[in-house]
Amino acid sequence: MKIFFWLFFLLSFCLSNHVMAQSKNLNQSFAIAVHGGAGSLKTMNLSPEQEKAYKDTLALALQAGYNILKNGGTSVDAVQATINVLENSPLFNAGRGSVLTHKGTVEMDAAIMDGNTLKAGAVAGVRTIKNPISAARKILDSSKFILLSGKGAEEFATKHGLEIVDTSYFVTEFRKKQLEKIINSDTVVLDHTDTTGMILPGDNKEGDKFGTVGCVALDQFGNLAAGTSTGGLVNKKFNRIGDSPLIGCGTYANNKSCAISCTGKGEDFIRLVVAHDISSLMLYKHKSLKQASKKVIMEKLVEIGGRGGCICIDKKGNIEMPFNTEGMFRGSIDKKGKVEVMIY
Amino acid sequence: MKIFFWLFFLLSFCLSNHVMAQSKNLNQSFAIAVHGGAGSLKTMNLSPEQEKAYKDTLALALQAGYNILKNGGTSVDAVQATINVLENSPLFNAGRGSVLTHKGTVEMDAAIMDGNTLKAGAVAGVRTIKNPISAARKILDSSKFILLSGKGAEEFATKHGLEIVDTSYFVTEFRKKQLEKIINSDTVVLDHTDTTGMILPGDNKEGDKFGTVGCVALDQFGNLAAGTSTGGLVNKKFNRIGDSPLIGCGTYANNKSCAISCTGKGEDFIRLVVAHDISSLMLYKHKSLKQASKKVIMEKLVEIGGRGGCICIDKKGNIEMPFNTEGMFRGSIDKKGKVEVMIY
Numbered sequence: 001m002k003i004f005f006w007l008f009f010l011l012s013f014c015l016s017n018h019v020m021a022q023s024k025n026l027n028q029s030f031a032i033a034v035h036g037g038a039g040s041l042k043t044m045n046l047s048p049e050q051e052k053a054y055k056d057t058l059a060l061a062l063q064a065g066y067n068i069l070k071n072g073g074t075s076v077d078a079v080q081a082t083i084n085v086l087e088n089s090p091l092f093n094a095g096r097g098s099v100l101t102h103k104g105t106v107e108m109d110a111a112i113m114d115g116n117t118l119k120a121g122a123v124a125g126v127r128t129i130k131n132p133i134s135a136a137r138k139i140l141d142s143s144k145f146i147l148l149s150g151k152g153a154e155e156f157a158t159k160h161g162l163e164i165v166d167t168s169y170f171v172t173e174f175r176k177k178q179l180e181k182i183i184n185s186d187t188v189v190l191d192h193t194d195t196t197g198m199i200l201p202g203d204n205k206e207g208d209k210f211g212t213v214g215c216v217a218l219d220q221f222g223n224l225a226a227g228t229s230t231g232g233l234v235n236k237k238f239n240r241i242g243d244s245p246l247i248g249c250g251t252y253a254n255n256k257s258c259a260i261s262c263t264g265k266g267e268d269f270i271r272l273v274v275a276h277d278i279s280s281l282m283l284y285k286h287k288s289l290k291q292a293s294k295k296v297i298m299e300k301l302v303e304i305g306g307r308g309g310c311i312c313i314d315k316k317g318n319i320e321m322p323f324n325t326e327g328m329f330r331g332s333i334d335k336k337g338k339v340e341v342m343i344y
Numbered sequence: 345m346k347i348f349f350w351l352f353f354l355l356s357f358c359l360s361n362h363v364m365a366q367s368k369n370l371n372q373s374f375a376i377a378v379h380g381g382a383g384s385l386k387t388m389n390l391s392p393e394q395e396k397a398y399k400d401t402l403a404l405a406l407q408a409g410y411n412i413l414k415n416g417g418t419s420v421d422a423v424q425a426t427i428n429v430l431e432n433s434p435l436f437n438a439g440r441g442s443v444l445t446h447k448g449t450v451e452m453d454a455a456i457m458d459g460n461t462l463k464a465g466a467v468a469g470v471r472t473i474k475n476p477i478s479a480a481r482k483i484l485d486s487s488k489f490i491l492l493s494g495k496g497a498e499e500f501a502t503k504h505g506l507e508i509v510d511t512s513y514f515v516t517e518f519r520k521k522q523l524e525k526i527i528n529s530d531t532v533v534l535d536h537t538d539t540t541g542m543i544l545p546g547d548n549k550e551g552d553k554f555g556t557v558g559c560v561a562l563d564q565f566g567n568l569a570a571g572t573s574t575g576g577l578v579n580k581k582f583n584r585i586g587d588s589p590l591i592g593c594g595t596y597a598n599n600k601s602c603a604i605s606c607t608g609k610g611e612d613f614i615r616l617v618v619a620h621d622i623s624s625l626m627l628y629k630h631k632s633l634k635q636a637s638k639k640v641i642m643e644k645l646v647e648i649g650g651r652g653g654c655i656c657i658d659k660k661g662n663i664e665m666p667f668n669t670e671g672m673f674r675g676s677i678d679k680k681g682k683v684e685v686m687i688y
Contacts, residue, residue: 118615118616118648119615120614120615124468124493124585125493125494143582144611145580145582145584145611146610146611146614146615147584147585147586147590147614148582148583148584148585149468149469149493149494149583149584149585150469150493150494150583151583152581152582152583152584153582153583155581155582156581156582236489237496237499237500238487238489238492238496238497238499238500239492239493239494239495239496239497240489240491240492240493240496241468241491241492241493242491246491246590246591246592246593247590247593247614247615247617248590248592248593248614248617248620249590249591249592252617266490267488267489267490270464270490270491270591270592271462271463271464271490271591272462273591273592273596273617273620276592276617276620276621276624277620277624280620280621280624280628281628284624284625284628284629285628285629304462
């Protein structure tokens with residue numbers, strides 16, 4: 001009998017250790033944040049119905065990612081799912097709602113990064129991929145490359161079974177009218193929302209409004225991820241690529257510091273390598289997420305005349321969403337499960 | 345008479361102040377460094393004649409940039425002039441000597457950054473621009489964008505009077521043979537120099553050899569600049585963009601820290617945002633140029649299996665050229681005017 005007792009004891013010990021090891025892998029905290037662009041949003045004069053439409057879609061997107069996190073899914077999956085919702089909405093400048101280039105086409109950029117492995121995937125200047133963030137994700141998972149562009153990226157997406165749509169899918173009446181207004185000027189409009197269609201006339205000055213969508217998340221395994229997707233600038237030319245698909249500029253994730261997605265005038269975010277700078281201030285100067293993100297968005301970016309904002313999350317699930325513009329479409333579900341969706 | 349004396353005294357005082365102010369603007373130290381790719385160069389078994397050809401071209405390129413610096417020119421001009429020499433040589437994987445993609449074309453990337461203004465210009469995936477670094481420079485000077493790609497970048501270059509050449513200009517017998525060897529494999533070769541043509545058979549393993557050219561410089565005004573130009577990977581697909589044209593990854597310059605140009609497997613340099621990381625270690629952790637560049641190239645890059653090197657220069661004119669491969673084509677003219685050109 002004694003031998004059975006000892007065998008039972010040994011088995012129980014091993015089992016409990018196994019369970020403990022598994023639960024150790026699960027971090028209690030998980031959280032998610034989203035943005036849908038920043039800018040002079042007050043001048044857009046959103047009606048209560050329009051505000052509600054934006055907020056409802058942001059909440060829907062957040063919930064899609066949060067459900068994945070809650071069920072023990074990964075932050076990379078959550079980021080992708082959240083961005084897919086926004087890409088499928090015509091309200092935001094990404095996927096379906098992308099703005100038009102000077103030539104009347106769309107050219108979309110997107111990137112996703114896994115803070116655990118530092119692996120990343122990105123696409124630039126794609127015109128027929130329904131969900132650019134899903135193509136970026138496929139690159140992260142199964143390519144030796146990181147950044148694919150134009151027709152090559154579309155070829156990769158087709159080969160990997162991603163949904164390809166006709167270019168007309170992206171060309172909405174709303175965006176056509178928006179482009180018509182400035183096509184003969186040398187202006188680019190940096191907003192995903194302009195003066196026609198769904199929203200009322202507003203300020204049209206260059207640099208005033210910016211569009212892009214993005215998401216950052218912390219999962220129960222303690223892993224961070226970030227993703228960004230955009231149609232870029234209205235009336236953009238020369239196959240311009242912005243900061244969104246550039247790792248370290250518009251998108252960055254590192255378990256040792258934080259995950260970040262930016263929105264604003266891309267060129268200024270590239271000049272300051274904004275996302276990696278926030279991460280570096282945390283890693284090397286031991287700044288908190290709040291201090292680091294405020295320093296870069298509210299001081300350094302302002303110094304060079306850069307406008308926009310970012311969402312970021314650290315390994316403890318702290319969320320910051322600084323912006324130096326009038327408003328930023330944004331929302332979060334924090335580690336306590338508290339849901340917030342805001343514009344101004 | 346007294347009044348003349350005082351007038352003379354006043355004039356002398358003003359003049360000497362003016363001269364002092366001018367010389368104050370001139371930093372006594374100026375220096376330049378160049379690279380032409382890194383990798384398992386020993387396995388290339390370069391003949392003495394081949395070694396001489398590489399070294400002579402590097403020295404010629406260095407001298408082109410150094411002359412500009414010596415005559416009071418800017419670091420941005422020096423970087424461009426040096427890289428132009430290497431782009432015009434068939435020896436290096438940039439411009440004329442660019443490797444071929446899977447489709448037998450060239451797709452070149454380049455970037456240039458001004459450490460004084462943090463302004464930058466870059467092109468990705470261009471096929472007909474004779475000197476991609478000159479297009480990047482034109483973007484830096486006269487575009488509101490930073491990164492232009494493909495046909496759009498070529499349109500911009502044409503509009504601005506840059507030299508456009510037929511795609512056949514880039515397709516040398518040497519590169520055709522190089523591609524033929526691996527076109528039916530799923531391999532990419534990361535070197536600008538392979539096993540045919542000018543150089544003898546060597547090790548052909550993926551990841552062993554890398555090609556790119558780059559330059560960093562400090563001018564007499566104390567301003568830093570960095571530039572990189574490349575044909576990317578042999579047999580690359582899907583319009584892949586590497587780290588060279590990405591600000592913060594393969595190219596970065598900031599007067600407050602240093603100027604950097606990288607060479608190696610681009611994807612690993614993107615994952616670590618290598619150039620901006622070196623700069624951040626100096627700015628935020630007060631590391632020296634030597635400590636910061638060694639930390640990133642010899643430790644952090646090695647940890648993720650990344651191979652390659654970089655050249656960098658700080659505001660005092662110190663130069664570092666770390667690499668974790670067998671060799672790196674490189675050279676420098678330091679602040680004392682000492683010329684060095686090395687391979688291993």
